[in-house]
Amino acid sequence: MLLCVNVDHVATVRQARLGSDPDPVMAATLAILGGADGITIHLREDRRHINDRDLDVLRNVVPVELNLEMGATEEMIRIASRSLPDLVTLVPEKRLELTTEGGLNLNSSRNRLQKAIRVLKAKGIKTSLFINPSLDDVDISKEIGADMIEVHTGCYANAKGDMQERELVKVMKTVNRAVALGLGANVGHGLNYHNVSRFAETDSIRGLYIGHSIVSRAVLIGMERAVREMKALVRRS
Ligand code: PXP
DSSP states (O other), rough: OOOEEHHHHHHHHHTTTTTTOOOOOHHHHHHHHHOSEEEEEETTTTTTSHHHHHHHHHHHHSSSSSEEEEOSHHHHHHHHHHHSSEEEEEOOOOOTTTOOSOOOOHHHHHHHHHHHHHHHTTTTOOOEEEEOOHHHHHHHHHTTTOSSEEEHHHHHHHHHHHHHHHHHHHHHHHHHHHHTTTEEEEEESHHHHSSSHHHOOSSSOOOEEHHHHHHHHHHHHHHHHHHHHHHHHHHOO
C-alpha cells in the first residue's frame, strides 16, 4: 500500500510570513527519504499555501508519484497540462472552506469532470476523483473515464465507536466496488496515527493520502531539536 504525503501545510506555515521558509519542496524531499511513495500538493485558486513555483520545482525534483489536487477549472487544467504531474486528483473547491469538506458532486459536475479527464488523459496524466463513500459515485467515476477514485474518509475520521465502524463499512464497500470495476482505490482525509490502522489492514486499497497529521507530528517531534540548536547558538554568543 502506498503512503502519499501531502505537504500543503508546510506551505501554510511559510505563508504565515510570506517568505521562503519552511519550503514544502524540502519537506517533500525529506518525506521521500522517510519512505513516502508519493507527494501531494493542492494548488488552490487563491494560492493560500502551495503556489505555482512549488509545483514547478516539485515536478522537477520528485522521483515518486507527484499528485496534484485541483479543482476542474480551465486555469488548473492549463497548469496541469503544462506541468504534467503523474496524477491529478480532482476535488471540489470552495473559497471559504478551511479544507476540502467532502467529495465531488458527480451529478451536478459530471460533464465538466468528464471533459477535464479527457483533456488530462490526452496529456498522459492519470486522473482520480475525490468522492464520498457512495457506490453510485464509483459507477459514475468509471463511466466518465477516471483511472482511480479517492474515497473521502473525513466522516470515518470524525466519528467514534459504532458510528466509526459504520463509516468504515461505507468506505470499504466503496473501495471494493471500485476495485471490482478496475479502478484504483485510494482513501484520504483526516487520517492520523490513531485511526489509520484499520485501512492499513486491507489489501484492496492502493494508497493512503495523508497530510495534516504527518505535518503536525513533524512540528512536534522536531521542536526539541530545533530549540537545542538555537540554544547552542545563543550559548556561544
Ligand atoms: N485527500 C484529499 C483529496 C484532500 O483534499 C486532502 C486535504 O488536503 C487530503 C487527502 C489529506 O487530508 P489530511 O490533511 O486531513 O490528511
